[in-house]
Every structure is written in C-alpha cells, then in structure tokens.
Amino acid sequence: MSPERPPDAPDSRVTVCLSFDFDAISIWTGPRGSRSPNLTARGEFSTIGAHRLLDLLDERSLPSTWFIPGHTIDTFGDVCARVVSDGHEVGYHGYCHEAPSSKRDEADERAILTRSMDCLERLSGSTPVGHRVPGGNCGDRWIGLLIEHGFSYDSSMARNDYAPTWCRLGDVPTTDGPHQFGGEVDLVQLPFDWILDDWPYFSYDGPTVQGLRTPDHVYDVWSAEFDYLCDRVGSGVFVLTMHPQCIGRGSRMLMLERLIDHMASQPSVTFATMAAVADEFRAAAKPGDQANRRL
Ligand SMILES: [Zn+2]
Structure with missing residues (x-):
C-alpha cells in the first residue's frame, strides 16, 4: 500500500522547513584541517550571508531552523x-563540525556532544532539541547518545x-x-537529502565537490x-538545507526569494521550524506503529 495520501485528501497540507547549517569557518578548519586564509575567508563570508538570510526571513515573517557548530x-x-x-x-551541529564516526571512542563523542550543547545553551538559554550530524553519517552509538541527552529529532538522513x-x-x-532492520526508537x-542541500550544487570544494551550478x-x-x-x-514536509556561505x-x-x-x-502550504514538525509528529505517532507513515 502506498504510504502517500492523494493530493485531494481533505487534510492535505505541506509544511516547509527552511534550515541553515551555519558551518562558517569550522567546516574548513575542522574536518578538512585547513589553515588556509582563502578558506577562512569563505567561511567568514557566512556572516554576510547569514545577515542577508535573516533579513529575508524577517521581511517575510518566516520561521527557520539553524544548525550551528559551537x-x-x-x-x-x-x-x-x-x-x-x-x-x-537553533540545533546541534558539532563543535568544529566533527563527524561522530571520526571520534575514537564513546568518551570522545560524549565530550564533543556536551561541549557543543553547552555552546548552544549559552547562546539560546535552552537545551537544543534538534540535531543534524556534521558530514552526513552517524552510527547507533551516536543515536543512542542523542536519545540519552533528550533530543527530539535528527535530520541527517x-x-x-x-x-x-x-x-x-x-x-x-x-x-x-535480506537486510535485518532494527527497532524504531x-x-x-x-528528512535530509543532498538533493535538497545547496552545498553540492553551489560549493567549490576541491576535487570532490565542484558545484557552481546556476541558480536556475x-x-x-x-x-x-x-x-x-x-x-x-x-x-508532507519539505526540508531545505542551506549554508549561508553558499546560498548567501x-x-x-x-533564486531563494x-x-x-x-x-x-x-x-x-505553511512554514515551520523543524522542532514544531517533530512535535506534531510525536503527538500523532509512537515508535513502531504505522502512523509514522503520515505527517
Ligand atoms: Zn555542516
């Protein structure tokens, strides 16, 4: 049976989540180990892009979600x-854009998680409920740590x-x-997918990512x-992932306008934070039941 509802269903509606990964300099100095002033400058440009985005969101009175490294x-x-x-x-995105899988052991992962959460709590005055893994991959141990620390949602896959x-x-x-599926937690x-992420389209990242596609x-x-x-x-929910240093x-x-x-x-069509979408989903579904096919 298709999990999708027909477009003319009486409760048809679409929620748009505008999300921004505010990596700035961390994506160059952290996972790539760069000390290049050229790449630092690209990360620094994020602040100009961020202000432009915030101006746009303010003009349109739109909510959004920002995943910000410490x-x-x-x-x-x-x-x-x-x-x-x-x-x-604001949500979790590492301290210096660390992928959890790059850490040697659980103690390292816990240290990164708590340091990054402390930064977000200092910034916002509250504990983050949302998480997007830097770099795109996280394993069972990391997901277990997110649950232990009270996160409501992840947006990494x-x-x-x-x-x-x-x-x-x-x-x-x-x-x-056949693949053996675990249990829902x-x-x-x-949803996160690279097709709705601006980085592969717009970034120039050495031999691996040579985006520079046209806005059209x-x-x-x-x-x-x-x-x-x-x-x-x-x-359903439509999650866009953007980086101020790319989309800015x-x-x-x-194009974004x-x-x-x-x-x-x-x-x-409405716009909402990702935390709000997660809350709504939680109110309608429990892990392991079939209601999770519906928003
Ligand atoms: Zn990132």
Whole structure:
C-alpha cells in the first residue's frame, strides 16, 4: 500500500522547513584541517550571508531552523545571537563540525556532544532539541547518545523523502541475505537529502565537490521536488538545507526569494521550524506503529 495520501485528501497540507547549517569557518578548519586564509575567508563570508538570510526571513515573517557548530558561536557570537533574537530555532551541529564516526571512542563523542550543547545553551538559554550530524553519517552509538541527552529529532538522513519517520537502532547490514532492520526508537527522523542541500550544487570544494551550478538549475530541481510533493503526494514536509556561505551570494539569494514566493503561493502550504514538525509528529505517532507513515 502506498504510504502517500492523494493530493485531494481533505487534510492535505505541506509544511516547509527552511534550515541553515551555519558551518562558517569550522567546516574548513575542522574536518578538512585547513589553515588556509582563502578558506577562512569563505567561511567568514557566512556572516554576510547569514545577515542577508535573516533579513529575508524577517521581511517575510518566516520561521527557520539553524544548525550551528559551537565554533561558529564562539567565533561569530553577534550574528548567532541575532538568529536567536529573531526567533529562529537553533540545533546541534558539532563543535568544529566533527563527524561522530571520526571520534575514537564513546568518551570522545560524549565530550564533543556536551561541549557543543553547552555552546548552544549559552547562546539560546535552552537545551537544543534538534540535531543534524556534521558530514552526513552517524552510527547507533551516536543515536543512542542523542536519545540519552533528550533530543527530539535528527535530520541527517531520509528513508522517506517527504515524511517524518522514527530513527532505528540495531540494523544488521548483510550481504548474503535480506537486510535485518532494527527497532524504531524515540527520536524523530526529519528528512535530509543532498538533493535538497545547496552545498553540492553551489560549493567549490576541491576535487570532490565542484558545484557552481546556476541558480536556475537549482531552482528547477528544488521547485520540481516541491511541486511533486504538492501535486502527487499531497501532504508532507519539505526540508531545505542551506549554508549561508553558499546560498548567501546575490544570485542565489534571488533564486531563494523566487522559490519561497512560489512555495508560499501554493494552497495549504505553511512554514515551520523543524522542532514544531517533530512535535506534531510525536503527538500523532509512537515508535513502531504505522502512523509514522503520515505527517
Ligand atoms: Zn555542516
């Protein structure tokens, strides 16, 4: 049975989550180990991009979610403070953009998690409920730590492109038989996929990522993904992941404005923080039941 609802269902509606990974300099000095002033400058540009984005969100009265490494909070406190004072949600994104799998043991992972959470609590005055893993991969131990520390949701993967699900623990990958799925756990999974992330399209990152696509190219992909949700699926959540150092350039800002206008003009479309979407999902579903097929 298809998990999707017909677009003409009476409760059809779409929620757009605008999310920003405010990596700034940390993505260059942390996982890439760079000490290059050129890359530092690219990270530094994030602050200009962030202010442009915050201006846009303010003009349109739109909520959003910012995943901010502790390093960015310690380096660019003023713009991070504006994210909070403008009313946006802030979530976990490491201290210096560390991938949990790069840590040697659980003690290392705990140290990074608590240091980063301390930065966010100092910034916002509250404990973060949202998490996006730096670098795109996290294992069972890390997910267990997120649950232990009271996180409500993760947004690092997507087994359903348009719907929240529950995270799982205990999968056993196999090669000589069917994959063995673990059990769902009390951590909401909000979709993340590179197709809706600006980094591969717009970043120039040495030999691995040579994006520099035109804004029109990205508009075509993102708007088609959004239109398919509205026209064919009917209900769900549309999570965009953007980086101020990528999307903050003028030509891309104009594309984002055009996309927001398009999305906002569609019937039954609202914008929300990711924490709000997770709360709504939690109210309607429990880990292990089939209600998690629906938003
Ligand atoms: Zn990041």
